[in-house]
Amino acid sequence: MAEIIEDFLVKRDKGYYCAYGDFYVDPLYPVQRAVVSHAHGDHASPGHREIYCTEATAAFMQVRYPKQPIQSYRVFAFEEGFNINGVEIVFIPAGHILGSAQILMVYKGVRYLYTGDYKLQEDPTCEPIKIIEADVLITETTFADPNVKHPDPKEEILKLDVPSNIMLGCYSLGKAQRITALMNLYLPDREILVHHSMLPLHRIYDSYANFPMKYALYNRKSMKGDEKNKVYLVPPLTFNSYRRAKNVVRVFASGWARLQASNDISLYLSDHVDWEDILTFVSAVKPKAIWTLHGDGRQLHAHLSENLIIRDIFEQTYRPDYC
Numbered sequence: 001m002a003e004i005i006e007d008f009l010v011k012r013d014k015g016y017y018c019a020y021g022d023f024y025v026d027p028l029y030p031v032q033r034a035v036v037s038h039a040h041g042d043h044a045s046p047g048h049r050e051i052y053c054t055e056a057t058a059a060f061m062q063v064r065y066p067k068q069p070i071q072s073y074r075v076f077a078f079e080e081g082f083n084i085n086g087v088e089i090v091f092i093p094a095g096h097i098l099g100s101a102q103i104l105m106v107y108k109g110v111r112y113l114y115t116g117d118y119k120l121q122e123d124p125t126c127e128p129i130k131i132i133e134a135d136v137l138i139t140e141t142t143f144a145d146p147n148v149k150h151p152d153p154k155e156e157i158l159k160l161d162v163p164s165n166i167m168l169g170c171y172s173l174g175k176a177q178r179i180t181a182l183m184n185l186y187l188p189d190r191e192i193l194v195h196h197s198m199l200p201l202h203r204i205y206d207s208y209a210n211f212p213m214k215y216a217l218y219n220r221k222s223m224k225g226d227e228k229n230k231v232y233l234v235p236p237l238t239f240n241s242y243r244r245a246k247n248v249v250r251v252f253a254s255g256w257a258r259l260q261a262s263n264d265i266s267l268y269l270s271d272h273v274d275w276e277d278i279l280t281f282v283s284a285v286k287p288k289a290i291w292t293l294h295g296d297g298r299q300l301h302a303h304l305s306e307n308l309i310i311r312d313i314f315e316q317t318y319r320p321d322y323c
Contacts, residue, residue, distance in 0.1 A: 002108045002109035002110050003110070004110055004135060004136055004288065004289055005020065005107070005108075005110065007019070008020060008105075008107065008110075008112055008136070009025065009105075009112065009114070009138060009291070009313060010313060011293075011313050012024075013029070014027045014028060014029040014030075014031055015027030015028050015029070015031070015034075016114075016293070016313065018087060018105065020085075020086070020087060020107055021084045021085045021086060021087030021089075021105070021107070022084070022085050023035055023052075023084050023085070023087075025037070025103060025114055026042075026043040026044070026116065027045065027048070028042075028045050029045065029047070030045075030046075030047030030048055030049075031048055031049075032048070032049045032050065033048070033049070033050045033052070033084060034048040034050065034051050034052065035052045035053070035084070035089065035103055036051055036052065036053040036057055036061075037053075037057075037094065037100060037101050037102070037103055037114065037115075037116025037117070038057055038094065038096055038097055038099060038100035038101065038116055038117060039053075039056075039057045039060035039061050039064070039097070039099065039100075039173060040097070040117070040171075040173060040174070041064070043116060043117070044057065044060075044061050044064075045065075046061070046065035046067065046068045047068070048068075048072060049072060050072055050074055051068075051072050051073050051074065052074045052076065052082070052084070052089070053073065053074075053075065053076075053091075053099075053101075054075065054076065054077070054078065054091055054099040054100075054101050055075050055077070055099065056098045056099025056204065056208060057099040057100070057101070058073045058075050059099075059204050059207075060098075060099065060173060060201065060204060061073075063200050063201065063204065076091055077091075078091050078092065078093055078101065078127065078130075079091070079092065086107065087105050087106070087107045088105070088106040088107070089103060089104065089105055089106075090103075090104040090106075091103065091104075092104055092113075092130050092132055093127040093128060093129055093130045094115065094116050094117065094118040094119075094129055095118055095119050095120065095121075095123065095126060095127065095128050095129030096116065096117040096118050096119055096126070096174065096271050096272070097117075097125075097126050097173060097174030097177075097271060098125060098126040098127070098174070098177070098204070098205055098208060098210065099126070099127075100116060100117065100118070100126065100127075101116065102114065102115050102116060102118060102129075102130075102132075103116065104132065104134065110135045110136065111133070111134040111135045111136070112134065112135070112136045112138060113132070113134035113136065113137050113138060113285065113287075114138040115137070115138065115139045115140055115281075116140070117140055117142070117271065117272055117294070118140070118272070118273060118281075119270070119271050119272055119273055119277070120273055120277045120280065120281065121150065121153060121277075122153075123178055123181075123271070124181050124185070124210060124211035125174075125177045125178050125180075125181045125205055125210055125211050125213075126174070126178075126210060127210075131281065131284045131285060132285070133284075133285055133286050133287075134285050134286075134287055135287060135288050135289070136287055136288070136289045136290070136291060137282065137285050137287035137289070137290045137291070138290075138291045138292075138293065138313065139278065139281070139282075139290060139291075139292055139293075140272065140273075140292075140293060140294040140295055141278070141292045141293070141294060141295035141296060141297040141300055142272045142273075142294060142295040143255060143270065143272050143273065143274045143275065143278075143295070144275060144278055144292070144295055144296065144297055144299055144300040145275055145296075145299055146275050146299060146303075147275075148255070148274045148275050149274055149275065149276065150255060150268065150270050150274040150277075151268050153178075153182055153269060154182070154186055156267055156268055156269050157179070157182040157183060157186050157187065157267075157269075158186055158187070159265050159266075159267060160183070160187060160190070160231065160251065160265065160267070161187055162249060162265070163228050164228050164247075164248065164249045165223060165228050165229070165230040165231070165232070165247065165248045165249070166230070166231045166232065166248060166249045166250075166251055167232050167234060167239065167242065167245055167248040167249070167250055167251070168231055168232065168233050168234070168239075168251045168252070168253065168267070169234055169235070169236055169238070169239025169240075169250075169251070169252040169253070170233060170234075170235075170236075170252070170253040170254075170269075171235070171236065172195070172197055172198045172201055172235045173201050174271055175253055175269070175271060176194065176198045176201070176202070176233050177201065177202060177205045177213065178269070178271065179233065179253060179269065180192050180194070180202065180213045180214075180215050180233070181211045181213055183231060184213055184214050189229055190229050190230075190231050191216070191222075191227075191229055191230050191231070192213075192214065192215040192216070192231050192233065193215070193216055193217070193218040193219075193222060193223070193230055193231065193232045193233065194215050194216070194217060194218060194232075194233045195218055195232070195233060195234045195235060195238060196217060196218070197235055198233060198235070199217055202215060215233075218232055223248075232248070236252075239252060249264045249265060250262075250263050250264045250265075251263055251264065251265045251266075251267050252267065253267045253269045254267075254268070254269070254270065255268055255269070255270025255272060255274075278300065279303075282304070282308075287308065288308070288309070289308065289309040289310070290304065290308055290309070290310040290311075291310075291311060291312070291313045292310065292311070292312050292313070293312065293313045297310075297312055
């Protein structure tokens with residue numbers, strides 16, 4: 001096997017940089033070439049000259065960043081290979097949100113797999129994750145903690161079977177659509193009302209028709225009716241601005257315990273892998289080395305270091321002949 005290049009992907013101020021192909025992965029600031037795993041704001045940003053991504057990711061980014069020129073997008077289907085300056089790249093479904101991709105980069109015979117954000121739990125609203133083997137696994141570590149175990153989504157959503165209207169805070173992209181689908185499936189009598197900022201994102205999900213969703217745009221009159229079967233989905237800022245809302249049960253969907261403390265019902269619903277999922281994923285990918293990012297990887301390092309080479313991605317000195 002060819003030798004793993006230790007500085008194949010390194011951290012720079014603008015994001016994670018591959019000098020060997022002269023492109024960035026999920027950069028936060030404008031660059032010449034951005035390979036984007038998915039459309040959440042901490043991974044997808046505007047201002048790039050060229051954006052390589054999946055079709056759904058491009059659709060979400062066009063809604064969120066309308067000033068980004070359409071011609072800047074380079075759209076590829078899952079498992080459709082393309083080449084940037086000698087690095088072969090393939091998007092692999094990540095199961096995080098609609099259009100989310102793991103980024104497989106192959107250079108000089110070595111397979112580097114950047115996970116982006118990913119989950120193993122079933123989700124009818126997005127493409128299921130596909131697991132492939134790689135020499136280097138570059139994984140997020142958002143919930144890389146042995147004490148974190150994401151509960152069953154069905155059991156969590158059934159907590160909302162209460163005789164009251166609900167104000168439910170959640171992220172507008174991915175989480176809101178997953179909750180809509182779960183409630184349609186397990187609590188079909190609940191009427192789902194979405195905040196106006198979520199509506200165009202719901203409609204993009206509808207256009208891909210992975211799971212037909214039933215919902216309506218929020219209006220004040222609907223929430224004030226006699227029936228107590230309404231669930232109003234709102235983004236975090238709106239949720240926080242209505243801390244004293246009356247005649248509703250307050251719920252916030254998140255995998256983080258700190259975001260559940262002041263709510264009427266806890267709703268542990270995460271779109272990331274937990275500890276056991278990470279270990280399952282590592283076992284299936286069969287990497288020779290693991291590089292960690294997006295979180296605290298120390299406990300994962302301690303758990304796997306006897307059998308694998310594992311480290312954080314950090315800033316390095318760059319070879320001038322590749323700059």
